[in-house]
Amino acid sequence: MVTKVEKNFKTVQFQTDLLNWYRENKRDLPWRKQATPYHVWVSEIMLQQTRVDTVIPYYEQFMRLFPNMEHLAYAKEEAILKAWEGLGYYSRVRNLQVAVREVVEQYGGVVPRTRKEISTLKGIGPYTAGAILSIAYGQREPAVDGNVMRVLSRILHISDDIRKAATRKKFEECLYELIDPDDPGSFNQGLMELGALICTPTSPSCGVCPVQSHCQAFAVGIQTSLPVKTKKKKPKKVAIASFLLQDEDGHVLIEKRPDQGLLAGLWQLPLVESASDVKAACVERYGEVIAFEKTAGYVKHVFTHLVWEIDLYKGMLRKQDAHMQESHRFVPVADLEQYTFPVSQQKLLSYAFEEGWL
DNA sequence: AAATCGGGGAT
DNA sequence: ATCCCAGATTT
Structure with a gap:
C-alpha cells in the first residue's frame, strides 16, 4: 500500500x-x-x-x-x-x-x-x-x-x-x-x-x-x-433588451426558455441579445407594437461566466396582431406567480410593479 | 483541460 | 472589484 x-x-x-x-x-x-x-x-x-x-x-x-x-x-x-x-x-x-x-x-x-x-x-x-x-x-x-x-x-x-x-x-x-x-x-x-x-x-x-x-x-x-488556486477570467458582457408587452386586457407576454442551456425551462419577459435596432427586432418577432418605448428600467445581472446588462422596453401588442409561438403565453398579472422566473427576471418584474405598469 | 451552469455574501 | 461557496456535466 x-x-x-x-x-x-x-x-x-x-x-x-x-x-x-x-x-x-x-x-x-x-x-x-x-x-x-x-x-x-x-x-x-x-x-x-x-x-x-x-x-x-x-x-x-x-x-x-x-x-x-x-x-x-x-x-x-x-x-x-x-x-x-x-x-x-x-x-x-x-x-x-x-x-x-x-x-x-x-x-x-x-x-x-x-x-x-x-x-x-x-x-x-x-x-x-x-x-x-x-x-x-x-x-x-x-x-x-x-x-x-x-x-x-x-x-x-x-x-x-x-x-x-x-x-x-x-x-x-x-x-x-x-x-x-x-x-x-x-x-x-x-x-x-x-x-x-x-x-x-x-x-x-x-x-x-x-x-x-x-x-x-x-x-x-x-x-x-494556502490553498493555491489559479484565478479565472472575468465574465463576458451581454447586452439584453427585454420587453414588457401587454395586450388590451393587460395580460403580459412571457416566454419559456429552451430546455437546454442557461436557465433552461425557466420563464422570462421576451428578450433579444445585442440588437442594433431594438424596436425592429421586437416587431419582427411579435408583430406591430403600439406605444413602444425604452423605459428607465435597467438590470445588471452577474452569472458565473457572463453578465447580462438588461434594458427594459415596454409596449402594447394586440392579441390579434401578435405572432404567437408555442413557447410564448399571454398571462394575467395575477398568474405570474405560478411561473418560475430567474432572479434577473424577478428584478425586472418588480420594477414594472413599482412603476405601476402591472 | 476548459467551459458551462446561478446567485448571494464576505472582504 | 474579487473571491468563495458541502460541484457536476458537457465539450
Whole structure:
C-alpha cells in the first residue's frame, strides 16, 4: 500500500481532536435531524456551490413539498422548478428528480450503497457520492469539497492547484488513510464544519483551532497563502433588451426558455441579445407594437461566466396582431406567480410593479 | 483541460 | 472589484 500522508502525522490523534470538536461545536442544521439517504441527498445537492444560510429555507420547504423519494419522483416539473426558484443551477433539481426516479423504479427505493453504483445517478459526482455514503451509510468514503481542500491543503501543506481535477483525487487518496473508521460521516462533516467556522479562506482562527497542533501550514506561518488556486477570467458582457408587452386586457407576454442551456425551462419577459435596432427586432418577432418605448428600467445581472446588462422596453401588442409561438403565453398579472422566473427576471418584474405598469 | 451552469455574501 | 461557496456535466 502506498502511503500518501507523512509517517509522522498523528492520524488517530487528529481524528480524535477533530471529532471531539465537531461534536461540541456542530451547527444545528435541519438536514442533521434526519440523516436518511434521501435527506442527506437533497441537502447535498442544494449545498453544491451554495451557502448553508441560503439553503436552509429552501431545504425546509422542499422536504415539506416532497417528503420522500416517491413524492419527488412523481412530482411535476413545474413544481420542482418552482421549489428551486432563486436557488440557481437549475439542472440540479432536474437531475435530482431523474435520479430519484431511477432509485424508486430500478433500485426498489433504496439508494445504492456503493460508490460505483451511486455515482451512475444523475447529479451525483465524487463529492456527493462520498457525502451520502459516509453520512447516511457510515461508510469510510471521502467527501472532498472546497472546504475540505482548503483545510487539508493547510494541515498537510499541499500546494497543488485546487482548481485542477487531479488535485481533488490527491485529497481523496489522503482521506482514505485519514478518515475515522468509527464515524466517517462526522469526520467528513467535521472537516467541512472546520472549514466553514475556523479554517476560513482569508482569516482563519488558528488560535482556537482544535487541530492546530497537526497543521503544517500553521507551523511555518503560511496558512493564509494556502490553498493555491489559479484565478479565472472575468465574465463576458451581454447586452439584453427585454420587453414588457401587454395586450388590451393587460395580460403580459412571457416566454419559456429552451430546455437546454442557461436557465433552461425557466420563464422570462421576451428578450433579444445585442440588437442594433431594438424596436425592429421586437416587431419582427411579435408583430406591430403600439406605444413602444425604452423605459428607465435597467438590470445588471452577474452569472458565473457572463453578465447580462438588461434594458427594459415596454409596449402594447394586440392579441390579434401578435405572432404567437408555442413557447410564448399571454398571462394575467395575477398568474405570474405560478411561473418560475430567474432572479434577473424577478428584478425586472418588480420594477414594472413599482412603476405601476402591472 | 476548459467551459458551462446561478446567485448571494464576505472582504 | 474579487473571491468563495458541502460541484457536476458537457465539450
